[in-house]
Amino acid sequence: MSFVENSRVLPMRKLVVLKLDGDLHLGVQVTLEIGEEGKRPTTEMTGKLPPNLDMATAIDQWQSMYRSLWKFTRIKAKKIIYDGSISQRRKECDNKANEVREHLNNWLLSESFRPLREKWLKHLMPDEEVRVLIRTHCLQLKKLPWHLWDLVDRDYLKAEIVLSIPESEAVTPALQTSTSRNKIRILAILGDSDGIDVEQDRHLLEKLPGATTTFLVEPECSNINDELWKQPWNILFFAGHSKSEGDTGCIYINQTDKLTIDELRYALTNAVANGLQLAIFNSCDGLGLARELQDLQIPQIIVMREPVPDLVAQKFLKYFLEVFSSGQSIYAAVRTARQRLKGIEKEYPNASWLPVISEHPAVVPMTWLKSGWFFNTRRLESLLLLSLLITAGVLGIRHQGGLQTWELLSSDQLMRSRPQEKQDWRVLIVTVTEDDLYLPEQKQKSGSLSNLALARLLDKLAQLQARTVGLDIYRSEPVQPNQVSLTTRWKTDDNFFAICKVSDRTQNYPGVSPPQGVPPERQGFSDIVPDSDNVLRRHLLAMQPANPTSPCTAPYAFNAQLAFHYLNKEGISAKYTASGDLQLGNVVLKRLRSHMGGYQQVDTAGYQILLNYRSYQGSPLEIAPKVTLTDVLKGKVNSEQVKDRIVLIGTTAQSFRDYSLTPYMTEQGFTQEIPGVILQAQMVSQLVSAVKDGRPLIRVLPIWGEVLWVWGWSVVGGAIAFAVLQILPWRDRSGLYLVLAGGGLLIVLYVLCLIFFYQGIWLPLIPSALVLVITSGTMAIYLSLQSSQQQLISIK
Template structure:
């Protein structure tokens, strides 16, 4: 049977002495013995204590007292501290051997055996008496199953509301952690069996207040910076800007006590001020640190205490064992075993962990493992959960993506990233002759609209030839032969090696999109098809470089109109196209990357022919790819020779009435550009090839399939790690939001370097895996609750 010893120290002082009353009884019964005595005057003890405290504070640790670095301790300072310890210890023992205290000492030794399990409560209002290291006294040291606690003279038992629970409810406040590591405290709490822990990380005052009111907590835990003021009051620093006294939480704490709060642990510095204030609220038990406590000491104490207490040991013996094990650190942290102390409400009986969690003691002792051993086991289990969940989520998302379900979203994300790219200069190698609505009114047009009359075309080509362009491309369909009266035009089209005409090779079996023959005067070698590949959402993102035309097509050109113009330009510099053994098109040192059916965000497309991603040149206007003049400008001699010489000249209709316009990635979104005229689309394609060959401008490329899979899986693993790290749903959501922004930024950076990496599937994997881990944790906790409930019942 546990013995209860209460030492009531009455009003007095070290100059006058203190009256002492000792009561001895069985736990739960009224005292059976009461003895009176007195501690004589000892004015030197405060001096010895102050000397020790000064030496202790000069040790130079980084503590949980304040968020500022302290100088490194040297050997002489440590020696001074141990010398002060020895002096204080000897004087304290001499004080307890005084004649006026003999009656209490002799009754103690008479009625209490060294084998007795006992709780000792020192009941006093004097703050210095509470600070003294009573466990050093030989009267206590000979009793290995005893632990001393502190108490004030006034106390009261509060009627608590009984709540049916099968887990210990812990509210853990991780306050200002500047310069210290409160995450180690968190990791220890997270390993507790049969416990539900609600973490508040650097909370605001209102958030903490609300949580104390919200439900029945069994344990209140705080880790962070705290201090005791000169008047004895204590403060906790809940975040980097706010601190609170216990009085600031008076009503919330009273409510928490009424709802079942049994224990408060303040794993922080100078906690006696906090404990004294908490005692006025009649909290049953409080564990605090007497003095400033180093980070390592606080963490080691918490680890050892949780191990023994949750393992089934009585509360007082758990504190004693955890405190005494700190002696192993005293070569680095002198007096570490002095620091933890219990502040007890004498009207209350210390709880057992089994009582708090409503489990059988045998279950606890069998199931609980030492934190260091269980950390390894939990770490391996968590690693398996992370890997398994991430692999499942990645596999599902990869399969859904492979089937094309994510393609619309990926293409929209691609467009948005494209629009964010920095602007580029106009390509000086290109000139566009735009046929506008006003140009249709020229006399040379002979009232012809939607195209060019033979006369207007003849005069236009004549003007351009004078300025010696490197290539001329006519992006206007001309199926009919030239007017016999303009034989010069027919001869030019037949013989000029720099003139490229356009035709259309669409499948002739498709009645809605028939093929269009090239001008009969232009040989096949100088023909180019105008066909483009439009995505299902109507956006032009791909460049059809070459294709094998249908045998029945009226247009048999194997290369695109823009490709032919680029070939003509590069041929003048000795660069000719060639095909690699892998079926890739090579120009000089540049190999054009071929688009396949499962490339990047494209998963369900017809990749027939030689296609590549169209890397639009970004500018304030998408038609700013080339200098622009009108038909009127050329015919009326408003164009300078240098505007044409050695350039590729593209001739096309830009009049809205013709409708030769295409939607591009720049055509969507608020405030976006309008659709792009077909002649400027061809200019974009020509510029893409020339810039890649001549200026080393990167072509758009994607990771190989295995690379994209690893990229998505990496974000999936990161999502599971975030779910493991942040147990609060609010904090997890915030972390996910920040991570998604980082993912978006990285995808933009890669695209700026012309690499298209998966954004949408990676974001889905990130969120889906974190949600999966959260759901698994919830399921496991629910299963554990069922098991615990079945055991307890």
Template sequence: MPRVAVLKIGRGNFHQGFEVSLELREDGGLPVGEIEGRLGANTDIEGLYFLWQQSFRSLSAIARNDGWEIESSLPTNRATREITDDCWQRMRQVEANLNEWLQPSGELGWQKIRERLSKELATQADTLRLAIKARDPILWKLPWHSWDLLSSYPNVGVSYSPVEYESWEIAKHQTQSDRVRLLAIFGDNQNLDLAADRQAIDNLQETESVFYHQPQARDLIAQLRNPQGWDIFFFAGHSQTIEQRGRISLSARESIETDQFKHALREAVQKGLKIAIFNSCEGLGLAQQLADLHVPIIIVMQEIVPDVVAQSFLKEFLREYAGGQPLYSAVRHAQERLEEFTELPGATWLPMIYQNPAEVPPTWQDLRPKKRQHRFGLDWQHLPNILVKSLVATGLVMAVRFVGGLQPVELWAFDQMTRLQSDRGIDERLLIVKVTEQDIQQQRQYPLSDRVILQTLEKLQAHQPRAIGLDIYRDFPVEPGYRELAAHIKKNSNLVTICEVSHPEAKANKFGVASPPASPPENVGFSDIAVEPDGTVRRYLLHLNPGDSVCQVPYAFSAELALRYLDAEGIQPEATSDGNLQLGSTVFQPLEKHTGFYHNIDPRGHQVLLSYRSFTKVAREVTLTEVLQNDFKPQWVKNRIVLIGVVAQSVGDRFSTPFSNEIDKKMPGVVIHAQMVSQMLSIAKQERPLLQFWPQTLDAVWIGSWALTGGLCVWVFHGLVYRRIAIASAMIILGSLCLSLFSIGICAPLVPSVIALVISYIITTKTVIGKRMKDEG
């Protein structure tokens, strides 16, 4: 990042020396370091400079024959050659004296300053600029660009300002044009040829230049207040500094001090004025006064300047600056080209930049904000690159997703989506008879005896339920009452019992939990629940190949109950050509190993996503004791599905769900089965959709579209704030769309899309913004 090295020359004088410090700061930022020291005395340099000044002014008088600028006491009758030789000698003496003064000395602090500045120059040669802040104006006039420390670094420019230069904040207004707006004032042209200056300005490309020749003061003020604003103010003509006050001559009859149009200048600054150029004599007073008005950059001639020198400087400076060189480098290059005027030794000293070091010098492109910062400008050459970056981001995300790298975070996002769904309330088609801790204590036995279960079933059967599901294992007798319960189970076809397929155990021929011996196979369903590695239930296992398990049934307990209910409604299960279950118009497409975000799961059996009806209560609930005491309404049972199961925490038949963290508890197994039954009923009767994934191809297209969106945010919006707003808005829209799709049964890839969006945004930003900055100079 560009830096500015600020050399502060504070209290002191040439006879006693000066307090000095070197402050380093990022361009436009806060200081990053400061070294203090002291610069020794130099009693000769003021006198040497004055002698050079006398010789140079004599040569200027001869060159211009301009008595208006020259003091009558200056000698002008000596031979031109002698004056030129004398001026050369004085110039060399000043430069030699300056370099000797700035050499390392016994002052340790100054030596450290010089060493640090040398290091900065060596590492930041193309981006560093040097600012001289001094109390004594003679220090500004010294030829700092001839300092031997800078001799090897031709791109390092030098500026000047007072030590107490006020820091200010100016609203960053821009001129209302996509071209550089330049106001050129040509004042009194007595003994001057200003045509060359006008030609240099006319040669500028993409510039809107307005010229005024010898205007009246009120016309000048009116133009400075032009509502469109100006980027550059230029003056050529006669000017002078008297007692540190600058004055420009608008014509032979009228001159004006900067104080007389200070309000117009301040208004021009507020409307975008960034640079003021005074290609005229003795501009130091002008620079000081304009700086007080907060003009960011002022370029002036510090001494009387011959016409040819002023013309050459302006031409070379504008050519370099408009050609893309930084402002400081452009000024220094134009300075150094003034050495061609060998008959005017020291001409390279004349141009100087006066500026607050805290300000960032604008580039020529910075003066064309509408073209450079247009927030919705589309540079079509970047589009192929954005498409490539989007494909790269999509491919990377899909590859990581395919190997299961995103599954944990996608499961988390799925849980959040599930929690954000509306609670559908209880399903009136279901009733849960729950066995609580109090019920177990009252029976004084667990497992519950077969007699208690029989009594419960008889109480419920009396009210004609469509199906009863007994979610309690009965693979062995629990006396008393075994024979009576077995007889009841055998004769009631609407009673569904359970067994467990489980997983094969090592060195075991049989595994699982058997069904009640008296239950016909068609009245048994397996109770197995698909549980994720994190212990959460998000899938519904409909069908399973039991293998060598003692539980030899193919359908889930919940499916058996739902199908019995639907049979009474006239809805029969069908099989598609692929062997998938179809209820009504809905096909239960099974989850496979690489479906949606599932990549590292056991794909056995026929599994679908479980869509929870409610996280509070899926069905009306009564306790075992209430049933035994007939403390329930018969209509709660008639034509309903009744599930009987244990909810006591001491039994341990409980599972984590997407709501577990929210409600701080697990869900009993019988309630999970009730959720599954309710889902099948609702899907078959078209009350809600089956929650499904898209095919992998469609997932890739969706993710790719959001990766492209990330790149387009960089392409369309040039400003950093606007890009961040755009990318944040895209994420909000993405989240809202995924939530809306989830509510209609589509589980779209949210997390992969967000990651692809961000990756594409980052890699496109580095490429497009880097190229854009390079193109803009």
């Protein structure tokens, strides 16, 4: 794909400005400026050119002789009418052209101009590409064949003459946009074609690669006006009859109507504001047209300085488009086309004199890139380097833990934003509520559950054929002699698991013993690892007690013991891989380590994994079906509710405050708390569902994957900033569009992270968002400063 851009970096091109004040009759004051394209002039000198009436007479005579060769503008060869011998007329025209050339070069060798010429020779190398800007109001000076200056024509073969006006008014940069971003948009007006063949122009434009051309054939004025207002255009093209009278001109749009530039003033001004960068008038006598178009701040204009035969116009367009659409500069394209026209001057005298570029002095030269990539090599290198530096900086801060809080909060948001899931039917939760504390069986209770109530509850669950039973209540109450059956059950019931606590480091608490009589293999610790904000996001599966005197020596978590037992009944056992990772069936539980995902500075002691909460009806409280202690003891729970399930017994009574904070939020906007038994159910469900249902565990990319992901968003941010500011460069609303584009990208980033999180992959959202914003902002500031600097240079 192709597009047009204002080239902000033009390597190895020099700019020479000749400001000419005066005319051939009174003499000309000259100011010479030399510098690199896009930078301030490094050399400036003033001089004079003396009056030259002989050259004024010679150019008028040549013009009269040249125009006498053609009866019509841009006519076919067979309609050329000569007064007298054809060869004689051509010879006379050539003689006058040689006189003009001789007068021009002798004039430019004047003693008063010699210091400027020597300054040119001192500061410019013959092999350099040079843009020579002739800035003058004088139409007489514009008509001179400056391209025949011996410095340009003989010594500096990569130099090209460009006409301009002397004013230094800055232009408002064009709005570079189109409905088809990957195509040049060309509006081609094919006007009155009496005696000429504009279909050849149409054919050349239709074959132009990377462009979309809209043709208006002999249109009405209203049609042209509407099209200029309707949509953005990059290039305006006209083929047909035209003429100039002094500094004004007109085009013949059909067989009866002509149109002045002033009549299109507002439409053309709007077109410039929306991206019009180049106007090509492949018609006759266009210097007046160019002068008026410059007043409308059209950046660059190509016209024919004199009447142009039809074949010459077609040849020029063909040669010009071949070079320009290949990615070379407009100056190289016009220079090449002019040089090729030299080959037909035997039949069409002075054809190479005709094409001329006219441009606004404050414009940055335009380039048609043949590639759809938005950057030239230097810009691409700058963006990659900038994005690497910003990515390295952000990831360095992340490595030190500077982003951990934000990343954890972002993971909470992703967790809450996922679609709800079904309840886990394999789990049943028996809750001890405030009302359950007043049951008759609870009269002798110490804590939330009496031995009598527990014994009857376990009997009921055994009768209802629960596969695995876990008691998430510490048993500090001693067993009475008349309740020996309870102790016996604890010792002999392989389906029963009890809880203990290794320690509580925050409160210097030594731990809690398991119920007396429960063998070690059916004990599980209740310890958890909340983050610094007390929100629980990690799942502690196993650990070695740091205190050897702890009353709880269970190596595995209570929830892990329940899951292991449940799965073992189905022939699925826990084991460790060669790399030391815990494996259940085909599922490997990747251990959380420091500098892994959003956790950069964290205590990873023990065997930890990330906790993937299950949410039903928007709440983690509804992980599984729940029944109360009263329901079970009074026979309101049937076998279908219990058989082959994991039954967890725990308190939900507020008076016991066995609650943990989760990533979820209440309707009132507070952090959602869940009872310990619900938390244990979440952890059991995570393990069993991963093995039985393939429900994903939360994992992260390898370090190299995270670096590439974050760096990619940095590159995208810089590229979008460049693209937006190329489409809307430095206009009043460009900042708004950049913010909107950045906001859209952040939404895309969030949605992608949410999709991956739903699949169990925690992508680095916060670092990616930061590098995107920082890179796009930095690129915008860089381009803005560069544009401002170049505008100051161009209006100097």
